[in-house]
Amino acid sequence: MHGFWGRLLHVDVTTGRSATRDIDEERLRKYLGGVGLGASLLYEYAPPGVDPLSSANPLVFASAPLVGTRLTTTAKFAVVTKSPLTGFIADSLSSSHFALELKRLGIDALVITGRAPAPAYLFIDGDRVELRSAEHLRGRAPADAEAAIRGELQRPSVWTATIGAAGENRVRFATISNEGRHAGRGGAGAVMGAKNLKAIAICGARETTVADPDALERMAAALRRRSVGTLTGKYRHLGTVANLAVFDRLGALPTRNFQQATFEAADAISGETLTASRFSRRHGCASCTIQCERLFASGNGTGEQRLEYETLFALGPLCGVGDPAFVLEAARLCDTYGLDTISTGGTLAWAMESADRGLLPDARAAALRFGDGAGVLAAIRAIAMREGSGDLLAEGTRRAAAAIGADSADWAMHVKGLELPGYEPRSLKTMALGLAVSPRGACHNRSGAYEADFSAGVDRLRGDAGRGGLVAASEDFAAVLDSLIVCKFLRKCFTDFYAESADILGALTGWTCTRDDLRRTGERIHALKKLFNVREGWQPSDDWLPPRLLAEPLRSGVASGTTLSAAELGEMIRGYYGAREWDERGFIPPSKIRDLGLPDDHSIAHTRSA
Amino acid sequence: MTCVVELFGVARMLAGCRDVPITVPDGATLADVWSALSRQVPMLAGRVIASNGAGLADGYACNVNGLDFVRNSAASINPGDRVLIVSADAGG
Numbered sequence: 001m002h003g004f005w006g007r008l009l010h011v012d013v014t015t016g017r018s019a020t021r022d023i024d025e026e027r028l029r030k031y032l033g034g035v036g037l038g039a040s041l042l043y044e045y046a047p048p049g050v051d052p053l054s055s056a057n058p059l060v061f062a063s064a065p066l067v068g069t070r071l072t073t074t075a076k077f078a079v080v081t082k083s084p085l086t087g088f089i090a091d092s093l094s095s096s097h098f099a100l101e102l103k104r105l106g107i108d109a110l111v112i113t114g115r116a117p118a119p120a121y122l123f124i125d126g127d128r129v130e131l132r133s134a135e136h137l138r139g140r141a142p143a144d145a146e147a148a149i150r151g152e153l154q155r156p157s158v159w160t161a162t163i164g165a166a167g168e169n170r171v172r173f174a175t176i177s178n179e180g181r182h183a184g185r186g187g188a189g190a191v192m193g194a195k196n197l198k199a200i201a202i203c204g205a206r207e208t209t210v211a212d213p214d215a216l217e218r219m220a221a222a223l224r225r226r227s228v229g230t231l232t233g234k235y236r237h238l239g240t241v242a243n244l245a246v247f248d249r250l251g252a253l254p255t256r257n258f259q260q261a262t263f264e265a266a267d268a269i270s271g272e273t274l275t276a277s278r279f280s281r282r283h284g285c286a287s288c289t290i291q292c293e294r295l296f297a298s299g300n301g302t303g304e305q306r307l308e309y310e311t312l313f314a315l316g317p318l319c320g321v322g323d324p325a326f327v328l329e330a331a332r333l334c335d336t337y338g339l340d341t342i343s344t345g346g347t348l349a350w351a352m353e354s355a356d357r358g359l360l361p362d363a364r365a366a367a368l369r370f371g372d373g374a375g376v377l378a379a380i381r382a383i384a385m386r387e388g389s390g391d392l393l394a395e396g397t398r399r400a401a402a403a404i405g406a407d408s409a410d411w412a413m414h415v416k417g418l419e420l421p422g423y424e425p426r427s428l429k430t431m432a433l434g435l436a437v438s439p440r441g442a443c444h445n446r447s448g449a450y451e452a453d454f455s456a457g458v459d460r461l462r463g464d465a466g467r468g469g470l471v472a473a474s475e476d477f478a479a480v481l482d483s484l485i486v487c488k489f490l491r492k493c494f495t496d497f498y499a500e501s502a503d504i505l506g507a508l509t510g511w512t513c514t515r516d517d518l519r520r521t522g523e524r525i526h527a528l529k530k531l532f533n534v535r536e537g538w539q540p541s542d543d544w545l546p547p548r549l550l551a552e553p554l555r556s557g558v559a560s561g562t563t564l565s566a567a568e569l570g571e572m573i574r575g576y577y578g579a580r581e582w583d584e585r586g587f588i589p590p591s592k593i594r595d596l597g598l599p600d601d602h603s604i605a606h607t608r609s610a
Numbered sequence: 611m612t613c614v615v616e617l618f619g620v621a622r623m624l625a626g627c628r629d630v631p632i633t634v635p636d637g638a639t640l641a642d643v644w645s646a647l648s649r650q651v652p653m654l655a656g657r658v659i660a661s662n663g664a665g666l667a668d669g670y671a672c673n674v675n676g677l678d679f680v681r682n683s684a685a686s687i688n689p690g691d692r693v694l695i696v697s698a699d700a701g702g
Contacts, residue, residue, distance in 0.1 A: 275623070
């Protein structure tokens with residue numbers, strides 16, 4: 001087989017035993033790699049109804065066919081598990097050298113189950129699998145642990161994926177980090193922490209083969225050329241922080257827990273301002289020509305900190321913080337403890353509003369106020385260490401609101417338990433639908449539904465049933481990107497994505513693959529994620545938005561006064577289910593399951609939909 | 611008549627300013643705005659404004675008054691309009 005290994009490694013960290021297993025070609029054709037393969041393995045390995053923080057919940061690291069080729073932006077891997085935050089699928093991507101090394105192990109996926117009897121890290125050196133003590137690494141930041149492991153193994157070619165204190169303490173939105181990047185959303189770090197696993201260190205030496213190297217190189221060269229043109233100019237010159245000023249101008253920048261859609265201090269923390277005043281250097285993943293990462297002089301001026309739009313929005317405007325020094329320091333702390341910055345900011349913003357209303361009993365949390373940068377820094381540490389009210393906030397907004405009660409769920413800004421990213425749904429109606437129906441919860445990465453709102457011919461302030469087809473197409477597109485894997489920042493560089501990707505996959509694997517085959521693959525992968533959620537208890541009420549968004553008009557910006565009604569959202573959701581050919585309540589009909597070749601568990605879907 | 615072009619991201623960095631007032635004849639279109647902008651801020655020509663001056667370069671999008679995204683350079687503009695040039699790639 002070209003492009004794949006056709007096997008996985010399963011490690012039970014309770015016993016330290018490991019075994020390899022073949023993955024048949026049919027499965028790889030159906031789900032590719034990355035998120036698709038990861039979802040397929042999650043479906044198989046997770047016992048139905050499994051507690052996400054139990055030893056039985058599998059933690060899947062999935063490689064992908066394009067990893068290790070000369071195609072730009074493909075050094076990526078997926079982490080897939082059942083989310084402790086949502087109770088549904090969590091599929092996160094990270095990238096760079098760890099991704100390359102994972103493929104070099106000679107496997108397409110690593111599946112971890114069990115719970116180590118004591119803090120440990122997993123060392124996989126080619127075919128050798130070893131569980132080593134991590135007692136000395138307890139509480140250490142991912143970057144520190146990474147350096148320590150590399151030092152003690154005396155192997156410069158070892159790459160690691162590591163959790164911080166937040167993961168060890170099972171904060172439900174803890175991340176898994178590698179080389180300063182993160183598998184961020186959904187709390188995979190807590191799952192790893194619950195396995196008593198501080199890190200995974202890997203070192204491989206194998207290379208997959210390519211069916212038609214010349215053809216693949218021609219296509220790779222063309223993409224490399226396009227990747228350094230104006231199509232990626234935003235990422236190369238400013239990075240994603242460029243979004244902030246635009247979103248503010250368009251009335252789409254969630255501010256103070258979605259109470260406003262513009263931020264009065266947007267100019268002070270915009271990407272343009274940060275670049276002019278604090279830019280330190282540009283960086284990027286291995287095997288990437290775009291190099292989108294922007295590092296800025298940190299808050300105290302002694303170091304540098306990576307910053308992305310979502311982090312900037314969540315720790316800045318969402319919490320009312322307009323001082324870049326505080327935002328950068330908050331970002332650094334999240335990296336240090338291994339926290340998802342979106343969920344951290346979302347949970348803090350919920351806490352600030354709750355404190356405003358006198359609902360938080362703990363004195364320190366009760367003092368939290370919008371705009372209080374120092375308070376944010378203290379609260380981040382409290383969350384990571386589960387100290388005081390941090391223990392409550394470490395559960396995320398949905399559980400925290402349920403614990404506090406008193407209508408606080410009305411301003412708990414999450415979908416399925418996952419906190420909202422930095423896109424205001426009331427002024428981006430297609431995105432509103434995308435957020436409501438995403439299997440991962442409120443997510444901006446498993447679809448790019450906002451792209452429709454930012455394009456000509458779509459009224460972003462008014463929703464209709466036609467948005468359903470746009471969101472479904474965007475989700476399928478993302479599913480293929482996330483399974484091949486190609487970075488989304490390259491997506492505009494394709495003229496005909498499905499056709500070009502089918503050619504690339506054909507040149508790599510030798511398979512005959514058409515544009516329509518690949519489009520179908522995207523639909524199948526997305527449907528599998530939904531099917532997993534249905535098996536884990538998804539109900540139609542889970543595809544909905546927080547009450548605030550349906551009850552309050554926008555109060556600032558060019559779209560001030562705009563509302564999103566329940567009827568409008570309902571119409572879009574019905575349009576979406578129709579576009580998907582699911583039933584009117586959002587369950588996948590048995591005929592569709594069969595048609596897509598999904599696991600034949602239709603009795604579950606059918607029973608629940610009856 | 612006069613309109614104002616607001617620049618974001620790379621366009622702002624290249625021009626070194628946030629906005630550019632543009633004077634064009636009554637009944638002007640976006641294409642007229644792009645021509646005038648290329649003359650006033652030559653740094654944008656060929657980089658943000660397409661080389662032929664008729665539209666925006668790949669990777670850029672136009673929004674009018676913060677509300678409507680407009681692709682057609684033949685679209686007319688009104689006095690006082692604010693014409694935004696933003697990245698066509700909205701996500702991240």
